[in-house]
Amino acid sequence: MATHLDFEEQEQLEQFKHFWKQYGNLITWVLILVLGGFAAWNGWNYWQRDQAIKASALFDQLDQAAQAGDADKVQRAFDDIKERHPRTVYAQQSGLLAAKTLQEKGKTDAAKAALTWVADNAGEDEYRAIARLRLAALLIDQKAYDDALKLVNSSMPEEFAALAADRRGDVLLAQGKKAEAQAEYEKAYKTMPESLDYRRLVEAKLTSLGAAPAPDAAASAAP
Known part of the structure; x- marks a missing residue:
């Protein structure tokens, strides 16, 4: 009985070796690609969340400066956010808010520049x-x-x-x-x-x- 089981196990082992020899490299590369893609996806999501958090903080600074009517701070905050986080929705919102504040303060050219940036670069x-x-x-x-x-x-x-x-x-x-x-x-x-x-x-x-x-x-x- 034991000998019969040994023969079966040996046969299964040989079949597995033959299968792995034929498909082992392919399976390995598929696993590498799948796991690599999963890691890249997680990394991308983490990067996006990190960018959004940092952009949100800059937007809050811009919003506070806008409420205070400080055009210079508004401009600096907008310059920072469009340079560091240009692809975030906060950058687009910042451009519109900055333009409104700058226009109210008589800085028409700066307001035009902010609106032009949003018109040319906004993702939405x-x-x-x-x-x-x-x-x-x-x-x-x-x-x-x-x-x-x-x-x-x-x-x-x-x-x-x-x-x-x-x-x-x-x-x-x-x-x-x-x-x-x-x-x-x-x-x-x-x-x-x-x-x-x-x-x-x-x-x-x-x-x-x-x-x-x-x-x-x-x-x-x-x-």
Whole structure:
């Protein structure tokens, strides 16, 4: 009985040796790749978390400086975060907040630079769209109408289409093209949800052009 079992074990051992000789290297490399990929994935996640934590701390500094109205500290904090952690969402948010504060403090060129950075480097389409719309408003104030129009004509997420149309209307109106501006305002007004407060501002623009929109059907039917 023992001899029979020994023969079976020997046969299984020989089969295993033959199998390992044929596939051993392949199995080893597959394990190395799988384990290496797992380690790399964990390392990437750790790096991202570390970057986010550090970027968050810098954003807090920028936010405090913005609340205090300290434009110089805001600029320094934004420079730090875009240099050290440019791919984090905090860098994009910092650019928008820095631009707002810098503009309020009369540092228009610095505000433009911050918005341009977000428009060119943001990872999310939404942040790029917001930066372009705000930058276009600054360019309108500087009478750089062609540059402003180029920004609002660039590709944007669908949910920003109405705001882009409204900003195009602003550019065209500043250029004295009232009919074209009215068409853009009407497009914006029709596209915006009725519940959006900003829609009333677009309505006011249309009214100033002598093209007040007709009351909504729901409002007309109300007693």
